[in-house]
Amino acid sequence: DTGVSQDPRHKITKRGQNVTFRCDPISEHNRLYWYRQTLGQGPEFLTYFQNEAQLEKSRLLSDRFSAERPKGSFSTLEIQRTEQGDSAMYLCASSLARGEDYGYTFGSGTRLTVV
Amino acid sequence: AQSVSQHNHHVILSEAASLELGCNYSYGGTVNLFWYVQYPGQHLQLLLKYFSGDPLVKGIKGFEAEFIKSKFSFNLRKPSVQWSDTAEYFCAVTPWTNAGKSTFGDGTTLTVKP
Numbered sequence: 357d358t359g360v361s362q363d364p365r366h367k368i369t370k371r372g373q374n375v376t377f378r379c380d381p382i383s384e385h386n387r388l389y390w391y392r393q394t395l396g397q398g399p400e401f402l403t404y405f406q407n408e409a410q411l412e413k414s415r416l417l418s419d420r421f422s423a424e425r426p427k428g429s430f431s432t433l434e435i436q437r438t439e440q441g442d443s444a445m446y447l448c449a450s451s452l453a454r455g456e457d458y459g460y461t462f463g464s465g466t467r468l469t470v471v
Numbered sequence: 472a473q474s475v476s477q478h479n480h481h482v483i484l485s486e487a488a489s490l491e492l493g494c495n496y497s498y499g500g501t502v503n504l505f506w507y508v509q510y511p512g513q514h515l516q517l518l519l520k521y522f523s524g525d526p527l528v529k530g531i532k533g534f535e536a537e538f539i540k541s542k543f544s545f546n547l548r549k550p551s552v553q554w555s556d557t558a559e560y561f562c563a564v565t566p567w568t569n570a571g572k573s574t575f576g577d578g579t580t581l582t583v584k585p
Contacts, residue, residue, distance in 0.1 A: 387571060398475070398561050398575030399515070411571055447515070453570070458522075459505055460573070462515040 360463035362448050368469045369438055376434045377466045381450030388431050389460065390423055391447040399447055405431060406453060438470045473498035475564050477576035484552050485584050492547040492579050494562030504545040505563040505573070506536055515561065521545065532556070554585045 361380040369375050381388045387406050391399035402421065403413040407428035420438075425431040435442055445467050449460035478493040496502065506518040519530025526538040536547045545562060562576040 389571070389573075391575075396577065398563075398577045401572050401574065404571040406571065412569070449515075458503065458570070459517040459520045460507075460515075461517070462507075464514045 360448055360450055360461050362446075362463035362466050364466055365464065366467045366469075368471060371440060371470055372437055374434065374436045375438060375468065376432055377446055377448075377468075378430060378432050379448030379463060380430045381448070382461055383429075385450035385452055385461070386428070387451045387453050388425055389449045389451075390431070390433050391449065393445045393447055393465070394443075402433075402446075435468075438468075440470050443468055443470045473502070473564055473566055473574045475562055475574050475576035477560075477562055477579050479579045480577070481580045481582070483582045483584065486554055487551045488583075490547070490549040490552045490556070490581070492560055492562075492581070494545045494547065494576060496543050496545070496562075496564040496574075498543075498564060498566055501567040503565045503567070503570070504536070504538060505565070506530065506534070506545075506547050507561045507563060507575075508558050509561070509578075510558045518547075518560070552581070552583050554583050557581060557583045 363378045389404040390402040393399045403423050405425040420436045423433045445465045447465045448463045451460050474497045476495045504521040507515045508518045509515045521528045521538045529535045534549050538545050559578045559580050561578045563573045565573045
């Protein structure tokens with residue numbers, strides 16, 4: 357297993373366009389998380405899944421953001437009608453739900469630039 | 472809602488100096504605590520974690536952290552830093568009542584001069 361994979365690494369899009377990011381977690385991890393990070397800030401929680409169920413979504417997240425995790429494997433994060441304020445690094449992480457291994461394994465992130 | 476405060480935004484040390492990075496959290500219940508590190512050009516990696524038991528936890532590369540419950544603190548320490556420790560360090564807290572949601576501090580950039 358090579359860790360958490362995110363695709364694409366970079367995305368430049370025009371304001372108003374839709375974008376979709378993909379995350380492939382560590383195969384035995386049943387939890388998957390999406391975070392957003394801007395310069396000078398720590399990662400900010402967006403949403404997380406346990407298996408295929410989306411258990412929580414940040415109240416800060418507008419309706420333009422949606423995430424899915426069909427079959428409890430990979431996940432996609434879609435942003436509709438992108439705005440310049442959406443420019444950020446989008447991080448995916450995975451973990452086991454409980455136990456001594458609980459701690460995130462992060463992917464390298466997708467850097468979104470909205471122009 | 473929980474919050475995490477990292478007091479030092481940028482720390483500059485010479486090699487062999489001792490390191491202590493502060494982390495305080497705000498949450499009324501039981502928490503798990505983490506330190507993550509991001510080396511230049513790399514992704515975030517788990518450095519160490521505290522769940523319960525001994526409040527002094529040891530992580531990779533000689534780092535350790537001490538949980539002081541009365542102070543809501545989880546400071547990161549290393550007795551002697553190396554140039555390769557240059558990185559950004561993030562403290563994170565996860566409440567037991569919502570183990571799916573970690574809150575991160577804004578990070579401390581450590582620069583170690585050779």
